[in-house]
Amino acid sequence: MALLTALEKRCRVGNDTPSLIKVCNASLQHCKDAENEAMQIHTLDTLSTRRSQKSAAIQAMIQLALPWVLVDKDSNIPLPSLKSDKLMVAMRDITDGKIFLEAERAQLTR
Secondary structure (H helix, E strand, O other): OHHHHHHHHHHOOOOOOHHHHHHHHHHHHHHHHHHOOOHHHHHHHHHHHHOOOHHHHHHHHHHHHHHHEEEOOOOOOOOOOOOHHHHHHHHHHHHHOOOOHHHHHHHHHH
């Protein structure tokens, strides 16, 4: 995670948006693979509130994590995920007030 954090900073400062999206998503995916919910929430929150963070990177992270908390509307069976209320609340806090995440916030709220 320390290496990914350093790489994220270099991509963010260097305005390398495609690489920044890949690094942010990789960081979030590593936390999910480790099944560490607290680290997953912390990583999502930290990366989304960085100074000069690109909106495309924030949107990509939210879209990556969205299926992890959603429930299948037809059968009310959770999708393969952590199905965490804490993660959902954290994602709603991140999407609050960001017009480019309006659709994702509506899905989380519903």
